[in-house]
Amino acid sequence: MGKQPGVMFYFDLRPCLERFTLEEQGTLFRAILDYGQLGIVPAFTGSLGVAWDFIQPRLDRDRERYEQLVQQRIQAAQNRWSKEPAQQSDASACERMPTTTTRTNSNTAPTQDSTAPAAAAAAVEACGSVENFTWPKHLSWGGAPP
Numbered sequence: 001m002g003k004q005p006g007v008m009f010y011f012d013l014r015p016c017l018e019r020f021t022l023e024e025q026g027t028l029f030r031a032i033l034d035y036g037q038l039g040i041v042p043a044f045t046g047s048l049g050v051a052w053d054f055i056q057p058r059l060d061r062d063r064e065r066y067e068q069l070v071q072q073r074i075q076a077a078q079n080r081w082s083k084e085p086a087q088q089s090d091a092s093a094c095e096r097m098p099t100t101t102t103r104t105n106s107n108t109a110p111t112q113d114s115t116a117p118a119a120a121a122a123a124v125e126a127c128g129s130v131e132n133f134t135w136p137k138h139l140s141w142g143g144a145p146p
Contacts, residue, residue, distance in 0.1 A: 004066050007036035016051050
């Protein structure tokens with residue numbers, strides 16, 4: 001008891017409820033909630049006891065169906081996750097996905113790339129100086145760089 005988030009009220013209960021006073025309806029309503037949430041069985045006599053004899057089995061069936069559904073979903077999740085280790089890891093599932101994270105494009109502080117200074121120096125040497133640099137035609141927009 002207590003795992004289920006609530007209880008169902010069915011429309012076919014309405015004719016039964018209309019035979020009771022508002023006070024008796026409230027008493028029955030509270031008893032249904034107490035039974036569904038806490039498992040407390042009311043000690044009704046008379047007409048409330050007769051109504052309860054028809055309501056309690058329905059509440060029990062609904063609770064059993066709910067527990068079966070929860071167990072099915074737990075089993076389905078366990079089956080799904082038990083297959084994961086047998087599959088490839090996420091990084092090796094695609095040949096274009098890098099398997100190393102030493103060079104990433106992220107918002108964290110950049111790591112020192114040992115090839116970047118050498119590549120920059122080689123580019124400056126090829127042009128002679130930064131002032132003599134010209135934009136490649138495929139990157140040019142027709143004017144001087146901004």
